[in-house]
Amino acid sequence: MSGQASVMSLLEVRDLELHYPVKSSGWLGAARSVQAVRGVSFDLAAGETLGVVGESGCGKSSIAKSLVLLNKPQHGRIRFQGKDILRLNRAERKAYRRSVQMVFQDPYGSLNPKLTVGASIAEGIEVHGLYADRSEIRKAVVELLDRVGLPEAMIDRYPSEFSGGQRQRIGIARALAVRPELIVCDEPVSALDVSVQAQIVNLLQTLQQDSGLSYLFITHDLAVVEHLSRRIIVMYLGRIVEEGLAQDVVGQPKHPYTKALVAAVPGGSHRGSPSEGVLQGDVPSPLDPPSGCAFHQRCPLAEDRCRTLDPLLKDVEDSRRVACHLVE
Amino acid sequence: MALLEVKNLSLDLKQGDVSYRLVDGLSLEINEGEAFCLIGESGCGKSVTALSLTRLLPCPPFSYGGGEVTMDGQDVLQLSDEQLRKVRGAKVSYVFQDPVAYLNPIHRVGTQILEMLQLHQPAKATPDRIVELLDRVGIPSPETRMNDYPHQMSGGMLQRVMIAMALASEPQLLVADEPTTALDVTIQAQILALLSRLQQELNMAVLLISHNLGLVESFADRVAVMYAGQIVESGKTCDVLENPKHPYTEALLRAIPRLGEKVDRLCSIPGQVPMAGHFPLGCRFHPRCSCVQAECKSVEPSLESISGQRSLRCPVRQAS
Ligand SMILES: Nc1ncnc2c1ncn2[C@@H]1O[C@H](COP(=O)(O)OP(=O)(O)OP(=O)(O)O)[C@@H](O)[C@H]1O
Ligand SMILES: Nc1ncnc2c1ncn2[C@@H]1O[C@H](COP(=O)(O)OP(=O)(O)OP(=O)(O)O)[C@@H](O)[C@H]1O
Numbered sequence: 036m037s038g039q040a041s042v043m044s045l046l047e048v049r050d051l052e053l054h055y056p057v058k059s060s061g062w063l064g065a066a067r068s069v070q071a072v073r074g075v076s077f078d079l080a081a082g083e084t085l086g087v088v089g090e091s092g093c094g095k096s097s098i099a100k101s102l103v104l105l106n107k108p109q110h111g112r113i114r115f116q117g118k119d120i121l122r123l124n125r126a127e128r129k130a131y132r133r134s135v136q137m138v139f140q141d142p143y144g145s146l147n148p149k150l151t152v153g154a155s156i157a158e159g160i161e162v163h164g165l166y167a168d169r170s171e172i173r174k175a176v177v178e179l180l181d182r183v184g185l186p187e188a189m190i191d192r193y194p195s196e197f198s199g200g201q202r203q204r205i206g207i208a209r210a211l212a213v214r215p216e217l218i219v220c221d222e223p224v225s226a227l228d229v230s231v232q233a234q235i236v237n238l239l240q241t242l243q244q245d246s247g248l249s250y251l252f253i254t255h256d257l258a259v260v261e262h263l264s265r266r267i268i269v270m271y272l273g274r275i276v277e278e279g280l281a282q283d284v285v286g287q288p289k290h291p292y293t294k295a296l297v298a299a300v301p302g303g304s305h306r307g308s309p310s311e312g313v314l315q316g317d318v319p320s321p322l323d324p325p326s327g328c329a330f331h332q333r334c335p336l337a338e339d340r341c342r343t344l345d346p347l348l349k350d351v352e353d354s355r356r357v358a359c360h361l362v363e
Numbered sequence: 364m365a366l367l368e369v370k371n372l373s374l375d376l377k378q379g380d381v382s383y384r385l386v387d388g389l390s391l392e393i394n395e396g397e398a399f400c401l402i403g404e405s406g407c408g409k410s411v412t413a414l415s416l417t418r419l420l421p422c423p424p425f426s427y428g429g430g431e432v433t434m435d436g437q438d439v440l441q442l443s444d445e446q447l448r449k450v451r452g453a454k455v456s457y458v459f460q461d462p463v464a465y466l467n468p469i470h471r472v473g474t475q476i477l478e479m480l481q482l483h484q485p486a487k488a489t490p491d492r493i494v495e496l497l498d499r500v501g502i503p504s505p506e507t508r509m510n511d512y513p514h515q516m517s518g519g520m521l522q523r524v525m526i527a528m529a530l531a532s533e534p535q536l537l538v539a540d541e542p543t544t545a546l547d548v549t550i551q552a553q554i555l556a557l558l559s560r561l562q563q564e565l566n567m568a569v570l571l572i573s574h575n576l577g578l579v580e581s582f583a584d585r586v587a588v589m590y591a592g593q594i595v596e597s598g599k600t601c602d603v604l605e606n607p608k609h610p611y612t613e614a615l616l617r618a619i620p621r622l623g624e625k626v627d628r629l630c631s632i633p634g635q636v637p638m639a640g641h642f643p644l645g646c647r648f649h650p651r652c653s654c655v656q657a658e659c660k661s662v663e664p665s666l667e668s669i670s671g672q673r674s675l676r677c678p679v680r681q682a683s
């Protein structure tokens with residue numbers, strides 16, 4: 036890609052492939068792998084929010100985890116501030132682990148049940164030695180709780196005592212605690228109801244304005260992603276199928292899958308019975324991606340060539356890329 | 364008479380020496396075959412209310428602080444364990460947010476449905492009935508998929524299996540506690556359409572619990588909005604959504620981001636959701652309310668019927 040992009044980008048992902056080995060079933064089955072991410076490239080500029088949407092299992096969390104070094108790619112490159120994150124030395128890796136934080140999708144599994152909320156939030160602060168004495172740490176934790184809209188009284192309680200939405204906010208406070216540069220938000224507001232969601236979304240925006248934070252924001256809520264992001268990536272079965280400015284992708288979706296996503300937004304422009312505009316069928320298995328366009332089995336527009344030829348992600352307009360034979 | 368009648372139900376939770384009131388004087392009615400939706404802030408008590416309908420809450424630490432839950436004429440809070448078992452399957456069954464947590468990973472999904480059938484409809488505990496149930500919830504090639512283990516299915520499929528299991532006992536009321544929250548949009552729409560279809564085809568009442576007001580709009584006949592352990596407003600879905608009366612409902616509706624409406628910041632509700640045990644005096648919403656009056660801070664408003672099917676817990680708005 037152009038040299039220009041690498042100068043501008045905080046994060047540069049190229050040709051990322053992530054596979055998970057799976058045990059073969061049956062005696063004849065060869066060792067197979069789930070092809071979770073199949074050649075994904077994108078850039079994220081400092082201070083920018085890049086939204087990622089897509090069907091369950093399309094590889095969003097896999098990408099997120101590879102960014103925080105929880106997954107090792109089989110192929111491709113990830114650069115952060117120009118440095119390959121897979122080749123960092125020890126000190127660099129520690130600094131990277133502070134700079135890039137993740138808010139996890141599952142508010143139940145991502146908090147240590149044996150730590151109080153306060154201890155959980157303070158963990159990162161202690162690891163990275165941000166404050167020396169205990170009273171300062173406690174003060175910082177109380178402030179963080181307040182920022183994410185939780186009362187101080189919760190500080191000595193355990194995660195099991197909280198509802199899903201409350202736990203998700205604890206996760207966000209944990210990520211903010213070490214003052215990162217990039218936060219990978221994996222469905223951080225999906226478990227929240229709208230009023231708390233509005234607070235968190237506004238909070239993320241304020242933090243970005245104040246300190247130039249960048250976000251990779253994964254969600255299935257198109258309205259939230261449209262509101263927050265400058266650009267959006269739409270994924271399907273391990274691939275990017277559409278990319279562009281948020282208002283373009285949502286306002287004039289070009290890929291048939293993006294169109295179906297927009298149509299499925301509840302309470303959207305189209306009112307009616309819940310069965311209208313429902314996309315049929317399930318996402319195909321990434322163990323065995325279909326030939327041709329991965330979307331062809333569910334696509335209302337599929338033609339013969341869609342069943343055999345895999346469409347490439349092409350530039351169709353300025354800063355707009357689409358992978359569909361029918362979109363030129 | 365309504366299929367389910369909850370009158371003045373209160374639930375307490377004991378933690379150490381302190382007892383909190385989680386749900387306070389909750390009343391609602393669900394008619395036979397009706398789609399009813401309970402909406403509210405995270406932690407406001409929706410799930411504990413749902414579980415209390417068949418006394419599924421562990422006592423202790425929970426306890427029932429009074430009220431009645433009448434299901435099809437029987438007072439659930441007074442039933443013996445034996446009678447309760449009957450209510451749990453045959454009258455009320457549940458679908459939860461996270462199917463993975465409720466399915467046994469080492470048994471085939473068909474086997475798990477069979478167990479439900481043996482428990483509640485032994486005469487129908489046959490492979491044919493399993494296939495029929497899976498087919499009913501829209502699982503393709505049910506004859507083969509019934510042999511799958513849970514990990515071989517996607518989240519949307521697992522939720523369909525959960526619904527099939529819930530249908531196995533042929534309940535009169537299906538309680539779906541955030542059944543689509545963990546799923547993504549196109550599958551969410553499928554599951555909701557499925558629930559809606561089943562409700563109509565089987566004339567089965569559905570209590571949908573959600574924090575997603577968008578879902579309610581197309582799904583429910585009536586809706587109740589809950590805040591801090593109490594219902595603050597209820598009525599016909601279209602009335603409540605188009606003409607919200609309670610300041611909380613109104614603020615909630617304004618906080619939803621809408622596709623294609625570019626705003627600088629979302630309208631959030633100032634302050635925090637109070638925790639059980641820390642509910643403010645007077646109206647529980649008053650510290651966050653934009654219409655607050657002096658008396659809101661001291662006098663606790665009651666839920667008043669304002670017209671037809673509409674109820675409201677706000678004297679200020681009731682007067683205006
Ligand atoms: N550790 C693992 N081992 C095997 N397969 C995995 C593993 N983690 C993920 N997968 C598979 O890889 C694919 C991509 O998963 P991923 O979690 O990245 O999807 P996602 O887009 O985040 O989905 P969701 O919206 O459901 O969170 C899925 O098919 C998933 O089942
Ligand atoms: N097992 C438990 N132990 C302690 N407290 C609990 C337990 N279950 C629920 N609570 C508390 O009871 C209150 C009501 O919880 P409930 O799960 O009913 O909320 P909810 O409305 O379903 O929220 P959400 O939308 O997040 O699911 C909350 O304040 C919660 O913290």
Ligand code: SF4
Nearest residue numbers: 646649652659677679
């Ligand atoms: S009673 Fe008062 S504080 Fe409560 S909602 Fe109505 S106006 Fe607001």
Ligand SMILES: [Mg+2]
Nearest residue numbers: 095096097140
């Ligand atoms: Mg994920």
Ligand SMILES: [Mg+2]
Nearest residue numbers: 409410411540
């Ligand atoms: Mg709940």
